[in-house]
Amino acid sequence: MAGTIIARARRDSGLSQRELARRAGTSQPTLSTYETGGKSPTLAVAERIVNTSGYDLELTPRVGFTRTPGARGEPYAVPDRLWRLDLADAFARVVLPGHLHWSGPSREFDLGDRGDRGRVYEIVLREGEPTDLATYVDGALLVDLWSDLVLPRELRAAWEPVIVRYRRHDA
Numbered sequence: 102m103a104g105t106i107i108a109r110a111r112r113d114s115g116l117s118q119r120e121l122a123r124r125a126g127t128s129q130p131t132l133s134t135y136e137t138g139g140k141s142p143t144l145a146v147a148e149r150i151v152n153t154s155g156y157d158l159e160l161t162p163r164v165g166f167t168r169t170p171g172a173r174g175e176p177y178a179v180p181d182r183l184w185r186l187d188l189a190d191a192f193a194r195v196v197l198p199g200h201l202h203w204s205g206p207s208r209e210f211d212l213g214d215r216g217d218r219g220r221v222y223e224i225v226l227r228e229g230e231p232t233d234l235a236t237y238v239d240g241a242l243l244v245d246l247w248s249d250l251v252l253p254r255e256l257r258a259a260w261e262p263v264i265v266r267y268r269r270h271d272a
Contacts, residue, residue, distance in 0.1 A: 105138075106147065106151060106158070107132070107135050107136055107142070107147060107150050107151060107154075108136040110150070110151045110154040110155075110156040111132075111136070111150075111154050113154075113156070114154040114155045114156070116154060118132050118133055118136070121150065121153060121154055124153045125149055125150045125153040125154075126149075127146075127150070132150070135147075135150070161184075162182055162184075164180050164181065164182055164183075164184050164231075164235070165180065165181045165182075166178045166179060166180050166181070166231040166234075167179050167181070169255070169256075169259040170255070171253055171255045171256060172253065172254070172255050177226070177227070177255070177256050177259055177260075178229060178230060178231050178234060179259045179260055179263070180231075180234065180263060181263070182263065182266075183240025183241070183243065183244070183263060183264075183267055184235065184239075184240050185239055185240055185241060186238075186239040190236075190239075191212060191239040191242060192212050192213040193212050193213075194209050194210070194211050194212070194213075195209070195210050195212060195221065195237065196208065196209050196210070197210065197221065197224060197225070197237075198233075200228070201224055201225060201228045201229060201233060202224055202228075203228075212237075215246070218242060218246065219246050219249055219250060221237055222237075222238055222242075222243060222246060222250060223250050223251055223252060225237045225238055226238070226250070226252060226256060226260070227252070227253065227256065240267065241267075243264070244264055244267050244268055247264050247268075
């Protein structure tokens with residue numbers, strides 16, 4: 102696991118193993134061994150290497166999902182907490198896969214456009230599996246859009262406690 106994190110941070114920073122090792126005060130062969138999982142660094146060493154590459158190690162809460170039936174028995178995935186997407190993903194241009202956007206022709210949605218984002222969120226909340234939700238929906242942006250979304254009553258009721266937990270005020 103640490104090796105994967107170190108390798109990803111190094112690749113994303115654009116550094117070679119040799120350069121990251123030099124900057125982090127370790128050897129290239131040792132860094133390579135960490136990245137391939139041949140040896141595990143201590144948490145302090147992993148943090149130093151990752152920080153040197155321009156990233157931070159951080160704890161993120163795991164999101165759990167339950168299934169709630171809709172009026173016609175269709176299952177809705179409902180999380181126990183909200184999550185944040187990387188900004189590039191939260192505002193990306195996306196084409197939803199067929200299992201989500203089955204009722205219409207394929208089209209590109211611009212998540213940077215509030216109207217398009219709302220439409221994607223409505224589709225994904227209605228039709229999506231947990232992986233779809235985690236891919237297309239940003240928690241803070243969902244809270245911001247919540248009162249504007251057109252959703253089935255059962256879906257809104259199931260998600261409402263999660264949304265209310267993160268709302269500072271009701272609009």
